[in-house]
Amino acid sequence: LADRLTGTESNVWVEFGSLAAEYKALNLGQGFPDFFPPNFVTDALHSVASNKENPFLHQYTRSYGHPRLVNALAQIYSKIFNRPIDAQSEILVTVGAYESLFCAHKGFVNPGDEVIIFEPFFDCYEPMVLQAGGIPRFVPLRSTKPAGELTSTADWTFSREELTNQFNEKTKMIIVNNPNNPLGKVFTREELEFIGDLCKKHDVLILADEVYERLVYPGKEYVRIANLPDLWDRTVTIGSAGKTFSVTGWKLGWSVGPSHLIKALCTVHQNSVYTCPTPMQEAAALGFERELSLAEGSEDSYFWQIPRELVPKKEKIMKMLLEIDMVPVEPQAGYFIVADISKTGFKVDPKNSESKDYQFVKWMCRNKKLSAIPNSAFYTSEHKKLAENLVRFCFIKEDSTLDRAANIFHEWR
Ligand code: PMP
Ligand code: GLN
Numbered sequence: 001l002a003d004r005l006t007g008t009e010s011n012v013w014v015e016f017g018s019l020a021a022e023y024k025a026l027n028l029g030q031g032f033p034d035f036f037p038p039n040f041v042t043d044a045l046h047s048v049a050s051n052k053e054n055p056f057l058h059q060y061t062r063s064y065g066h067p068r069l070v071n072a073l074a075q076i077y078s079k080i081f082n083r084p085i086d087a088q089s090e091i092l093v094t095v096g097a098y099e100s101l102f103c104a105h106k107g108f109v110n111p112g113d114e115v116i117i118f119e120p121f122f123d124c125y126e127p128m129v130l131q132a133g134g135i136p137r138f139v140p141l142r143s144t145k146p147a148g149e150l151t152s153t154a155d156w157t158f159s160r161e162e163l164t165n166q167f168n169e170k171t172k173m174i175i176v177n178n179p180n181n182p183l184g185k186v187f188t189r190e191e192l193e194f195i196g197d198l199c200k201k202h203d204v205l206i207l208a209d210e211v212y213e214r215l216v217y218p219g220k221e222y223v224r225i226a227n228l229p230d231l232w233d234r235t236v237t238i239g240s241a242g243k244t245f246s247v248t249g250w251k252l253g254w255s256v257g258p259s260h261l262i263k264a265l266c267t268v269h270q271n272s273v274y275t276c277p278t279p280m281q282e283a284a285a286l287g288f289e290r291e292l293s294l295a296e297g298s299e300d301s302y303f304w305q306i307p308r309e310l311v312p313k314k315e316k317i318m319k320m321l322l323e324i325d326m327v328p329v330e331p332q333a334g335y336f337i338v339a340d341i342s343k344t345g346f347k348v349d350p351k352n353s354e355s356k357d358y359q360f361v362k363w364m365c366r367n368k369k370l371s372a373i374p375n376s377a378f379y380t381s382e383h384k385k386l387a388e389n390l391v392r393f394c395f396i397k398e399d400s401t402l403d404r405a406a407n408i409f410h411e412w413r
Pocket of ligand 1: 095096097098099122177180181209211239240241242243248251252253
């Protein structure tokens with residue numbers, strides 16, 4: 001391995017994905033729906049494949065994004081950001097949101113630069129900073145209520161002092177994952193303003209990972225950090241077709257931001273991936289065009305439906321977790337729920353050097369045939385203790401799948 005890969009060898013998705021497969025466990029680990037995507041999405045892909053008029057839909061397309069998709073994204077994001085988004089220079093289409101994250105790290109971070117990350121964080125942020133030669137700095141989100149008590153992610157916040165102390169002349173970028181994976185926290189306007197003010201003061205870039213943007217539950221205010229005054233010029237916002245249309249296997253994502261920042265990402269992309277699959281981009285464009293054709297707030301819109309479908313699933317999983325004394329942290333968005341296992345009576349094996357949450361999930365997978373993700377995977381080594389009693393479950397599943405999980409919990413009791 002090249003030296004810069006040191007410390008980034010293990011991967012929680014690889015490890016727990018194969019464990020779930022090995023034990024044929026009910027998989028509430030990695031986040032993906034187990035139901036068919038909406039018809040208009042699968043029909044779009046089908047229509048692309050069966051279009052005999054246009055052979056070019058099966059050939060390479062424009063490097064920075066297929067024209068039809070960047071045009072659709074420009075329309076969507078012009079509304080979101082309340083400014084005309086230029087399809088040619090302010091958008092880059094990537095292989096999933098992952099590649100956008102990768103291009104941003106490679107495109108902005110110089111050796112020795114510091115990047116601030118809130119914990120818990122989507123696990124790849126830390127290795128991406130390290131592989132770019134940067135130094136990650138962490139700021140934990142903490143519950144303002146006692147551990148083990150039923151809380152909402154609205155109770156989880158960062159210390160203003162800890163965040164302020166992490167900014168210095170070496171700080172290049174801060175990653176703001178809103179809504180947050182794994183907590184499902186939606187940052188408040190006031191929290192985002194505080195972050196934004198520090199970024200302006202220290203001239204720091206903002207990487208806004210907003211892949212769960214369409215999954216904010218009804219009634220919750222959702223503020224985009226790029227929309228706060230004077231932050232557009234320093235912010236790149238990332239989205240994902242996988243999360244937007246419930247097609248994680250399409251692996252299509254994008255970055256939106258001012259052209260001077262998007263250019264850096266394009267430079268990485270054109271020399272690594274070069275261009276993304278054309279059929280997927282055409283189909284995603286059709287999906288967005290369909291959503292754009294519907295009136296604002298239409299109940300036929302998938303963007304209206306999907307968060308509303310998640311709410312009863314969230315209620316269902318909370319109820320079943322409480323039944324076996326796993327105390328959940330109620331999310332405000334997304335399809336993950338974090339639960340505290342300290343009251344379950346699970347005892348660690350003192351001969352095993354792994355953290356309690358890792359031991360618990362492996363035990364549950366082997367003995368209960370149910371898999372989840374240990375939450376310490378979303379913390380840096382020195383802070384893993386903060387998550388030793390926490391595990392994450394994914395609940396974007398058929399009700400019958402959730403019922404099977406409920407049965408497992410019921411028999412466990
Ligand atoms: N960011 C976050 C916070 C995520 O949860 C995911 C899901 N894998 C990604 C980025 C990557 O998304 P994609 O599947 O589009 O690469
Ligand atoms: N975002 C999903 C999750 O957090 C998928 C992770 C992945 O693709 N590696 O489970």
